[in-house]
Amino acid sequence: MKPAIRQPIDARARQHAAYWAFLVHRVSGLALAAFLPVHFWALGQALHGEAALEGFLRWTDAPLFKLAEWGLVVLLSLHLMGGVRLLLIEFGTMGGLRKDWIAIGLGASLCTGLMLAVSLNV
Secondary structure: OOOOOOOOOOHHHHHOHHHHHHHHHHHHHHHHHHHHHHHHHHHHHHHHOHHHHHHHHHHOOOHHHHHHHHHHHHHHHHHHHHHHHHHHHHHOOOOOOOHHHHHHHHHHHHHHHHHHHHHHOO
16 A cells, blocks of 8 residues: 655645634634633632632622633634634535625624623723
């Protein structure tokens, strides 16, 4: 059996908007997965009593935490819109890697981030 011949990597594909949409979807999913243990730990503070939960909630009023909260919401929105885009490609009547769906998803995520930033009043 012959060894497989490795093809050179075509860097042009990494310049396409669909590649960047894939990369944002993958990275946002990994970041959200990394956040889950922290979220469960925060919820677990309620099991240690009211004082522990109150101390944690007081800590979350810090501006740095508000910035992280904003980033989390933007990541969640980006991941959601990337997933909707993939569903439209898979189950929609129009196939292909539509750049306008990427732009709509990015715009919706940015609007979500701006609305949260305005509502945080940091």
